[in-house]
Amino acid sequence: MCEILNRIWSRPRGEWTRVVRKELPAVAAQVVEELQRSTPAFSAVSRRIGTEAARTAVEQALLLTLGLRPAPDAEHPRIPQQRRKPARVVTPMPGTRARQALFAALADDRCIPADVLAELAAQAGWPLPRRVRAVVLAGAGTGDAPVPAPHLVPPPSPQLTSQLAAALGQGLPGTVEADLCLLIPDPGPRARPALEAALDAALGGRPAAVGHSVPVAEAAASLRWARRLLGLGAAVCGPAERVAFVDDHLSDLLVLQDESLARALSARWLRPLDDLTPRQSERLEVTLLAWLESGGAPEAARTLNVHPQTVRYRLRQIEKLFGPAMREPHSRFELELALRSRRLMARARLLRSRAHGSARALGAAVHPMGAAGRAARVNGL
Numbered sequence: 001m002c003e004i005l006n007r008i009w010s011r012p013r014g015e016w017t018r019v020v021r022k023e024l025p026a027v028a029a030q031v032v033e034e035l036q037r038s039t040p041a042f043s044a045v046s047r048r049i050g051t052e053a054a055r056t057a058v059e060q061a062l063l064l065t066l067g068l069r070p071a072p073d074a075e076h077p078r079i080p081q082q083r084r085k086p087a088r089v090v091t092p093m094p095g096t097r098a099r100q101a102l103f104a105a106l107a108d109d110r111c112i113p114a115d116v117l118a119e120l121a122a123q124a125g126w127p128l129p130r131r132v133r134a135v136v137l138a139g140a141g142t143g144d145a146p147v148p149a150p151h152l153v154p155p156p157s158p159q160l161t162s163q164l165a166a167a168l169g170q171g172l173p174g175t176v177e178a179d180l181c182l183l184i185p186d187p188g189p190r191a192r193p194a195l196e197a198a199l200d201a202a203l204g205g206r207p208a209a210v211g212h213s214v215p216v217a218e219a220a221a222s223l224r225w226a227r228r229l230l231g232l233g234a235a236v237c238g239p240a241e242r243v244a245f246v247d248d249h250l251s252d253l254l255v256l257q258d259e260s261l262a263r264a265l266s267a268r269w270l271r272p273l274d275d276l277t278p279r280q281s282e283r284l285e286v287t288l289l290a291w292l293e294s295g296g297a298p299e300a301a302r303t304l305n306v307h308p309q310t311v312r313y314r315l316r317q318i319e320k321l322f323g324p325a326m327r328e329p330h331s332r333f334e335l336e337l338a339l340r341s342r343r344l345m346a347r348a349r350l351l352r353s354r355a356h357g358s359a360r361a362l363g364a365a366v367h368p369m370g371a372a373g374r375a376a377r378v379n380g381l
Contacts, residue, residue, distance in 0.1 A: 006208040021063075028059035038349045098123035103174030105217040106183060117217070126172050127183035134222040135171075135199070135210035136230050139143075176223055179230075186213040192245075199243045207233070212246045222246075222267075225253060232256065232348060255341045256348075262341035269331075269338040284321075287314040289339040292332060 099302035211222030325331035
């Protein structure tokens with residue numbers, strides 16, 4: 001191969017195309033020989049269509065890759081086009097390894113051919129459902145949500161994932177960046193109470209997230225958003241929501257999809273509040289968001305547990321600050337997005353700071369005190 005490249009580069013630049021066309025058949029022959037030796041699937045295909053036809057196909061592919069037009073078909077033998085049973089596309093493997101490979105294929109964002117998925121599913125003994133949901137388990141310290149003490153809830157184990165798969169029926173376990181996950185056939189919206197009960201019983205109070213229902217070929221999307229929801233934790237989920245469903249937090253996940261854009265949106269639309277004190281700004285923000293979400297002053301007052309007249313007074317202040325934007329539907333929509341994103345990001349920051357503070361306090365508690373520390377303790381410091 002190096003000799004061929006040297007012969008090409010030794011010629012003037014204007015002759016490279018001609019030399020490439022002249023040398024490419026030899027390159028294609030070497031590629032075919034190496035693929036026949038190292039790739040069983042390619043070897044089976046080349047035996048079926050013939051080595052010369054395989055070399056021609058590789059040569060044409062190389063020409064297209066280099067941006068050159070393949071030569072007319074008359075100069076090359078035609079590749080047989082008769083209908084035959086397709087060659088096996090997946091190397092046979094044990095069931096456990098096939099299940100791992102199937103999960104990896106479904107968790108990959110790249111498009112995997114349907115025949116590859118079908119072959120892997122047959123070897124794994126896991127019939128491909130029409131639609132699936134992802135279940136992601138939380139370990140200690142996952143995301144921003146507070147989790148029980150480690151001695152109360154041990155880290156998730158593959159055994160737990162297998163038990164969960166057995167409890168839910170037809171589950172396909174796997175890992176994504178050390179997160180234990182499970183793909184389950186979507187039971188449909190009517191079966192959600194039974195799914196929640198099965199998860200609660202199997203998890204024993206451990207936090208988990210359930211992705212949205214997707215076609216089986218798009219399982220990676222359900223996994224991605226379930227992991228995102230679990231990472232956000234209590235920033236979007238209630239404190240008692242141990243098993244969170246992506247379906248219940250679609251708008252929050254959409255708002256927080258890109259925090260940089262969310263901050264830019266908040267900075268643009270909430271700039272009139274910058275000159276107020278933090279307390280005044282917070283009071284007007286919660287009032288405006290409650291009014292936008294509920295649609296009226298009495299409803300906002302009930303949400304905030306204040307008198308309706310208080311809400312009306314604050315709304316007059318808000319209208320002076322924001323002007324005509326309060327009466328334009330598009331502006332009101334973006335204002336609500338900005339307020340919701342600011343609230344969610346502030347909640348996430350607060351939870352992260354609390355988690356870091358707890359970690360520092362725990363580290364300080366377990367550090368042994370040296371002689372100086374004991375002396376300071378005795379002296380009352």
